[in-house]
Amino acid sequence: MGPELMERMRAQVARFGTEFQFATVTKVETGERPFRIHTDSGEIVQARTVIVATGSAPRMLGLPSERELTGKGVSTCATCDGFFYKGKPVVIVGGGDSAMEEAMYLAGLASKVTLVHRRDSFRASKIMQERVLANPKIEIKWDSAVVEILGIEKNDCGGVVIENLKTGARETISAPGIGLFVAIGHTPVTGFLDGAIETDEQGYIRVKDPTSETNVPGIFAAGDVMDPRYRQAITAAGSGCRAAIDAERFLQREGDGH
Numbered sequence: 001m002g003p004e005l006m007e008r009m010r011a012q013v014a015r016f017g018t019e020f021q022f023a024t025v026t027k028v029e030t031g032e033r034p035f036r037i038h039t040d041s042g043e044i045v046q047a048r049t050v051i052v053a054t055g056s057a058p059r060m061l062g063l064p065s066e067r068e069l070t071g072k073g074v075s076t077c078a079t080c081d082g083f084f085y086k087g088k089p090v091v092i093v094g095g096g097d098s099a100m101e102e103a104m105y106l107a108g109l110a111s112k113v114t115l116v117h118r119r120d121s122f123r124a125s126k127i128m129q130e131r132v133l134a135n136p137k138i139e140i141k142w143d144s145a146v147v148e149i150l151g152i153e154k155n156d157c158g159g160v161v162i163e164n165l166k167t168g169a170r171e172t173i174s175a176p177g178i179g180l181f182v183a184i185g186h187t188p189v190t191g192f193l194d195g196a197i198e199t200d201e202q203g204y205i206r207v208k209d210p211t212s213e214t215n216v217p218g219i220f221a222a223g224d225v226m227d228p229r230y231r232q233a234i235t236a237a238g239s240g241c242r243a244a245i246d247a248e249r250f251l252q253r254e255g256d257g258h
């Protein structure tokens with residue numbers, strides 16, 4: 001399982017002498033080397049190279065119960081959690097490629113997929129839309145929003161209330177073991193950089209393809225924080241490997257390597 005895998009990875013890197021420090025980074029000073037990394041405990045860590053791998057956070061609907069029910073009927077990742085909804089109905093929110101991809105994936109597992117989108121047309125690419133629209137297991141609720149998640153008192157999602165944003169009509173979809181998948185995009189976690197490293201207009205760190213180099217020599221980026229496209233564990237792990245090699249070569253070039 002994921003937690004055990006993480007624990008084993010932690011033990012493996014510890015064996016090679018990695019030190020861990022748990023803190024939230026509030027600021028990175030990139031003006032001169034060593035870089036200065038400020039943490040919320042007031043400490044400043046100095047480093048000759050930095051690999052930023054802070055990932056991205058799924059956007060949420062903003063409903064009061066969704067955070068509490070995440071992992072208990074509410075999910076932001078069909079490939080991670082879809083299996084738990086085998087043979088059960090699921091509701092997906094979103095109209096982009098992610099929502100289409102999740103709908104197609106879940107249609108292969110769930111008993112029924114209801115796709116809720118706030119407008120009357122999808123943002124997703126044509127081919128993805130066509131696949132979804134042609135799938136008899138997927139029902140679309142246009143111009144609609146999920147306005148309530150049921151079951152908070154039982155600490156398990158028991159269903160959702162959907163509102164038609166044009167007519168105001170409400171409907172409840174409930175069933176034992178129902179799942180709600182929120183697929184309305186991700187936000188890269190780069191706010192703490194405060195412009196110190198170049199990002200695209202969505203906030204993803206720009207790297208010099210095919211390397212992990214950012215616009216600041218000595219600072220590298222890996223994983224979802226620089227990848228708006230694939231966002232899979234295996235692609236993130238691969239980019240982490242590249243960043244480690246890039247950082248090591250940088251240190252050797254600069255004469256700071258071992």
Ligand code: NAP
Binds near residue numbers: 059095099122124
């Ligand atoms: P996205 O393209 O930004 O789409 C987000 C969707 O969620 C939009 O339809 C948006 O509605 C809706 N939405 C946003 N906030 C909402 C809210 N508060 N309540 C209800 N709905 C909300 O995000 P994405 O689908 O994650 O895709 C991100 C990028 O990755 C895109 O460039 C996409 O093409 C790419 N991607 C590609 C693939 C692929 O090619 N296989 C797969 C996944 C993602 P509106 O349309 O009304 O704004």
